Structures are given as C-alpha cells and as structure tokens.
Amino acid sequence: MSRSIRLAVIPGDGIGPEVVAQGLKVLAAALPSDVKLETREYDLGARRWHATGETLPDAELASLKDHDAILLGAIGDPSVPSGVLERGLLLKLRFAFDHYVNLRPSRLLPGTATPLAGRPEIDFVVVREGTEGPYVGNGGSLRTGTPAEVATEVSLNTAYGVERVVRDAYERARSRPRKKLTLVHKNNVLVHAGHLWKNIFDRVGREYPEVTTDYLHVDAATIFFVTQPERFDVIVTDNLFGDILTDLAAAVTGGIGLAASGNINPAGAFPSMFEPVHGSAPDIAGTGKADPTATVLSVALLLRHLGHEPEAARIEAAVEADLAARDGSPRTTDQVGDALAERVTG
C-alpha cells in the first residue's frame, strides 16, 4: 500500500472521458487524505489519430510506464478504420505492459436487471489471458481484395504464457470460499493450443489440491452462462474466448454498463491498466446517458491492486447501495458519479 499514487489517465473516445471523470471523482472521494494522488492525462484515441496519425507513440508509452497504474475510459470510433485504434493503442498497451491477467469479475447485484428468468445467483470471475492467443496480431493477407485472397490469423500459445495465467487463476480460486476453477477452451477442435492449456491446467492443479477443477468447451460454457451461471466460481480461458465470455457474463449480470476489468501485470514490472468492459458507445456520447458504474468499479479494482483494500471495498459497497436504491428514474452520468462519491465519503 503506497501513500502516493501516480495515475495515468487515458479518457479516450466517445463516452470514455465522461465516465473517466466520474471514476476520478469517486477515486478522490475514496482516498484517505494522506494519500497523494497525482494524475496525468494522455490525449490518445480517435482525435489524436485524426490530427496526427499517431495511435501510441513510443514517447507516450515510455511516459505511461512511469506510473503506478493506468485508468482508461474507452477506445474506438466509427470514423477510424476498424482495428487501427484497437490494435494500435488498446491492445498495444496490453501487450507492451505484459498485462497477462485480464481480470473480469461478474456478480449479479440486488437492484440490477438481468435478462435471465428466475434471477440465478451469479458471482464468478473470469481470468482472461491477455497477451497471447488469437490476439497476438500474427496474421496477414495475400492478394488482398482479389478473388484469390487468403487471410490468416495465428493463435500463439506458450507454456510460459499459459502457466503464469493458470497459476494466477488457481491462486484466486484458492482464496475464494467455493475454491472452484473452470478451464474453458475448445480442445476437441483446436487440439494443439487446447492440449497445451489442458495439460498445464492439470499439472498446475496438482499443486492446488484444495481447488476443485472442471473443463468446458467454450460453446458449452455459453450454455451454462445462461442456464446455470451459479456453477461458476473462477474461470480461466484464452484471450479470444475470454473476450466473448465476459461480454456475455456482463449481459447476464446487469449489463455491460456495470462490468469492470483490470489488465494486470501481477509482478508489477509494468503499470496495470483498469477499464470498463464496455466500448466508447459513440451513439450516446455527450448525452449524459452513460453509466459510469463500470468505470467506478474498475477504480475499485485499481485500488485493490495497489493495496488499498478498504477503499476498494468501500467503493464496491457504495455501488451496491446505489444499485439497490435505484428506482428507475433517469440520472445523468454526472449525477451517478456524485451519488457514488457521496456514498463513498459519507
């Protein structure tokens, strides 16, 4: 636990700046007065790219590195060709800072709407691998744009990369009451990557006899997400499967407006980055309709990561109380942020 936090802030595109402002408001309210918070804002995203053609210059990357953590709003805009900002900025950060644990908790809290009938109990966390798999950007295309085009995408998986994230997931499973870990992959089709994952999962598991384990194919996992989500405790999975599953998880636990995430480098060699799972939602940018809760919950993950557990828990409690008190009357982004900041202080 540090008495000062040097925080890099990337508001980004669309609703990003709006939700980040509320995240910072709640962060300031939560921090004890003797903890010094220094923030530095980075102008990265669509505007910058249009103005300069840059996504993430090396100098910015070096400067970002010199922080305790990063708070990111959202990246992506329809005016920019698909992939340019995602690959050139968001994923570049995750890869450059070796964010191999992409942590995405899912809890169905009282007061939240779920599309599932009967409101099952949902309280699980997905540990998504963040630096390998189909996300590595290893692919290409030949004879692009012609009828003879061939395009490839290579999923790269290493024992090194899989073992460290699997180990992190076992540690998390061990520290939770139910102590259950589910590996999700597709090892009956993607046999090479799948067997690597499964073998390491089984081998590391022998060091955690107190953790119950389970394996599901990704297609079957989506079924259980809607029919029996209460069966999950901790899930560990590859980068792409984790991307898909965590959006579905968000949808069944009150919507993408509540889903927080941390891109974590557990060893601390690089700053970890915290961001809502949702995107930049350009359709509602500027309308005050964006729910900043996912960003605020990401701030809680950030504080926990930096050792400020009581403050993290206070923010989470404030969100729970706020959700339980919602009566359906519309509030602006700012009003939600104010309400949360007040609960955190009060």
Place this chain on the structure above:
Amino acid sequence: MSRSIRLAVIPGDGIGPEVVAQGLKVLAAALPSDVKLETREYDLGARRWHATGETLPDAELASLKDHDAILLGAIGDPSVPSGVLERGLLLKLRFAFDHYVNLRPSRLLPGTATPLAGRPEIDFVVVREGTEGPYVGNGGSLRTGTPAEVATEVSLNTAYGVERVVRDAYERARSRPRKKLTLVHKNNVLVHAGHLWKNIFDRVGREYPEVTTDYLHVDAATIFFVTQPERFDVIVTDNLFGDILTDLAAAVTGGIGLAASGNINPAGAFPSMFEPVHGSAPDIAGTGKADPTATVLSVALLLRHLGHEPEAARIEAAVEADLAARDGSPRTTDQVGDALAERVTG
C-alpha cells in the same frame, strides 16, 4: 425432389444411436409411400476406434459419398482422447464433403422453456461457415510438454470460401420476410480475416439491395442473443464464432435438445450431412432420457434439402404440436419418437 433416397446413417456414440433411431422412425412416417428409402448404417465412432484404431477409413468415405444425404447422431466419448474423433471423423466428413454451409435455425417455439425472462420472439438462422477458419486443423506444437512449448492454431480464410457462404446467406435472407442479414466477426482485432469477411460481405451485399445488413463483433453479438434476440433474422459468421453462437442460440430457444443442423454442400457435389447440434451426452446414454427432437428436426432439414418441402414442413408442424402439448410428464426417447411419428402420419 427425388422418388428415392439413399441415406447413409452414422449413429455414432452415446445417445447418438438412440436419437437416430427416432429420426429414422419419423422419416419413414413422413415419406410418401412412393418414395423409396434405402438406408445404410456405418459403424463409426468410439467403438470402432477402440476396436481398430480407425476413425474414418478412405473406403468408408468413398462409400458414404455414394449417397443422397447423411444422418449423423453424435460423435465423441470420454474414453477417446479429446479431438481424435472430432477431428478424425466429424470434421473430416465436413471438410471432405465440402460442407461449407453449416445451417442452424433457432426458433423459440410455444411450449419450450427459455432461460430468458419475458420470452422474446426468436426466429433466426445462423449460417456458419463450415470448411475454413480456425477449424482447418492448421497448427502444431513445438517442444510439446516442456516449459518451452509453443502451440499454434492458424485460422485460414479465403475469398473463395467466404464469398460462397456469404452469398448463400444473402439468398436465405432475401427469401425470408424480414430480409435482414448480420455479419458477426471480430474485425477490430482479427483484422486480416475480419477485413476479408467484411469486404466480401459489403461487396456481395450490393447485389442484394433488398436485404438490410448489419455488422456485429462476436462479443457484442452474445449480448444481443440474451437481451434482444428478436433483432436477428439471418446471421453469417465464421466456423468458430458460429460454433459458439449456435450453442448459445440453442440455450435461449429451448435448449440444445431442440437444435437441428445441416452441413450442406449446396451444389450437391457431395452428400450433405444432418445432425443435432448436441453432443453424445454419455452421462444419459442408455437411460431413455435423450430428447430426439433435435434429430427429428435435422431430418426435416434433410428432407427440405432433398426437395421434399411438404414432408419437411409436416415434421416441423408435428414437433411444434408436440412441444405445445408437453405437460411436463417425463417421456422416454422412444415415446417422443412415437408421438412425433404418429403426428406426422395422422
């Protein structure tokens, strides 16, 4: 429409033989008396592999080819290493017979249970590419089993392969009342494959001005599957995304016990193959608990493919009537088959 059907039958593993028996029962009941049905059964799957080490010998493949269609139950058993039968038999068939249209309709019928609150209207069809993408089996591993292991999986996508399936999907969309086609991919991350798909989707779309189009990232698509499934009409997507989405689609439309599929070679150069989406469910094999409805609906797709539209429609109507009449009292696999056969005849 042919006056004779030469049908190859692969009952397979687990509940496969049980559900296939009911499928054949209903098929026999549905066919006009002047249509000659010849079936030939193939002993393929776990038993054969244990006995001989074979998954799909060339001679069997050649013999299967000499049919009008194939009905398959389910393939896969825990006693066989994961991937051996899936890759060596099921996927080998799909690839060898160039089943590039993997057709998976999803309708929420009266009388069926859905985990979704409020029972949205669901009536869409997924056209899953069946011969490319991450399923091609192009991958490998180096230093297998050591801490220095690297494993790859290569997704291969060709303009040839994408265009033909996209075209098929536009044709289907045009023939449906809502005339809407959604492409699902992840072109902000898998930029090479994603842009190939998107460019072809847009280009072919100019030939179908009456079809409304839409693009969704696969993660976002899973959200809409549970929050707003009524927005979908026809979906076209890659092999892996289609695998994942169709299990989720089955889950929200009454369960995997009702989901039918066709592995179709539209040109008819090879026999098409029809199978329930569910697996071999070894845990309930032999108990009489398997619901044969997905297989029976796959038989309807088979008949439609062979030009027997009235018979296909009769089977689907029988299933609808049977579902609407279900009162929760348990029936055996055989009883469901009998009830459906009776409705089809009567």
